[in-house]
Structure formats: structure tokens, C-alpha cells
Amino acid sequence: MSILARIGRIARANIRWLLEKAEPPEQELAAKIEELTAAVAECKAAAGTYGATFRRLEAEAAQLRDRQAGLHEQAEAAIRAGDDAAGRGLLTEKVSATQRLAQLQPGLDQGRRTLDELRDNLGRLTDQLAAARTKQAELHARQRSAAARKAFSENAGAADTLGGDVFERMDDEVLQLEAEADVCEDMTRSMDLERRSLELQVEAELAAMKQRLTEGRP
Numbered sequence: 001m002s003i004l005a006r007i008g009r010i011a012r013a014n015i016r017w018l019l020e021k022a023e024p025p026e027q028e029l030a031a032k033i034e035e036l037t038a039a040v041a042e043c044k045a046a047a048g049t050y051g052a053t054f055r056r057l058e059a060e061a062a063q064l065r066d067r068q069a070g071l072h073e074q075a076e077a078a079i080r081a082g083d084d085a086a087g088r089g090l091l092t093e094k095v096s097a098t099q100r101l102a103q104l105q106p107g108l109d110q111g112r113r114t115l116d117e118l119r120d121n122l123g124r125l126t127d128q129l130a131a132a133r134t135k136q137a138e139l140h141a142r143q144r145s146a147a148a149r150k151a152f153s154e155n156a157g158a159a160d161t162l163g164g165d166v167f168e169r170m171d172d173e174v175l176q177l178e179a180e181a182d183v184c185e186d187m188t189r190s191m192d193l194e195r196r197s198l199e200l201q202v203e204a205e206l207a208a209m210k211q212r213l214t215e216g217r218p
Contacts, residue, residue, distance in 0.1 A: 003046050004114065010039045011121035015128055019135045029136055036129040043125055047118040054111035057104055064101040068094055 015032060071094035078087035 007043045011124040033132045040125045043122045064097045067097045
């Protein structure tokens with residue numbers, strides 16, 4: 001199968017059924033994108049090759065038409081001057097140019113049809129490739145969204161597994177720590193009061209002793 005026929009087959013293939021699927025297989029879509037990408041590259045290369053050939057044929061045909069017109073004018077001038085031999089030679093060249101132009105015409109017509117077909121196929125392939133890539137991007141976005149929802153659900157489920165017993169035990173531990181802290185604070189305040197009471201007693205006895213010594217009493 002020629003490149004042109006293969007490109008045409010791919011371009012005519014309908015991928016709407018794949019793109020319209022709610023859940024198109026990712027591997028199948030990736031394979032289609034790869035095929036379309038290769039087809040677009042081949043179509044561009046083929047268009048370049050055919051285009052170059054067609055331009056050469058067009059240039060040669062344009063030169064032959066110009067030569068036809070020039071030879072015709074020269075032949076007429078020679079015949080007017082009475083130089084039939086020169087006129088005959090010029091007309092011979094003109095006929096040769098006309099025959100060559102006739103030989104080129106089928107190639108020009110086929111080249112023009114081929115280029116038009118390649119342009120049409122390239123446009124169709126490019127549109128299909130863009131649609132497939134858009135679908136692929138949409139699919140990836142949906143996959144990421146689904147993965148995020150799944151992760152959220154799993155984390156929420158893990159939180160739900162923390163039953164009331166766990167929170168009750170945590171509450172009991174906190175209450176125990178608070179009670180121990182209260183006891184420690186009470187003991188500290190009690191020790192401070194005892195120390196203050198002792199200091200007051202010592203100061204009272206010290207004052208009394210100084211008073212007795214001052215008065216000379218035993």
C-alpha cells in the first residue's frame with residue numbers, strides 16, 4: 001500500500017466512536033494518537049515531495065508556453081520576410097514544445113489532484129489528532145479527580161474507624177493528667193504555708209527572746 005493510500009485510509013477512518021466513549025480505553029486512545037501523529041508527519045512529508053515535483057512541472061510548463069508564444073511570433077516574422085525555411089524550423093520547435101507540454105499535462109493534473117487530496121487528508125488528520133489529544137487530556141483529568149476522591153474517601157474512612165472508646169480513653173488520660181497537676185499544685189501550696197508558718201513562729205520566738213534579754217529577764 002502506497003503512502004498516499006495509507007494516509008487516505010487513516011484520514012477516512014472514523015474515530016468518533018472512540019472519542020464519544022464515556023470511558024475510552026487509555027491504551028487504545030494512546031495508540032490512536034500515536035498512529036495519527038505518524039500519519040500527520042508522513043502526510044506533511046508526502047505533501048512536500050509532491051509539492052516540489054508539481055512546482056518543477058509547473059515551472060517547465062510555464063517555460064514551454066512562453067517558448068510556444070515566442071516561436072510563433074518568430075515564425076510569423078520569418079514568413080513575412082519571405083524566409084520559409086527559417087519559419088519552418090521555428091514552427092518545428094514550436095510543435096516540439098507543444099508536444100512536450102501535452103506530455104506534461106497529465107502529470108500536472110495528477111499532481112494537482114494529489115496535492116489537493118493530501119491537503120484534505122492533512123486537515124482531517126490534524127483535526128482528528130487535536131480531538132484525540134483533547135479527549136486524552138480530559139481522560140487524564142478525570143483520572144486525577146477520581147484518584148483524589150478515592151484518597152479523600154479512604155482518609156475519611158480511616159477517621160471513622162476511630163470509635164468512641166478511643167476518644168473516651170484519651171479523655172480519661174487528659175483528666176488523669178489534670179488531676180495529678182491539681183494535686184501537685186495543692187501540695188506545693190501546702191508546703192509553702194507550712195514553711196511560712198514555721199518562719200513566723202521562729203520570728204516570734206526571736207522577738208520574744210530579744211525582749212527578755214533586753215529586760216534582763218531569764
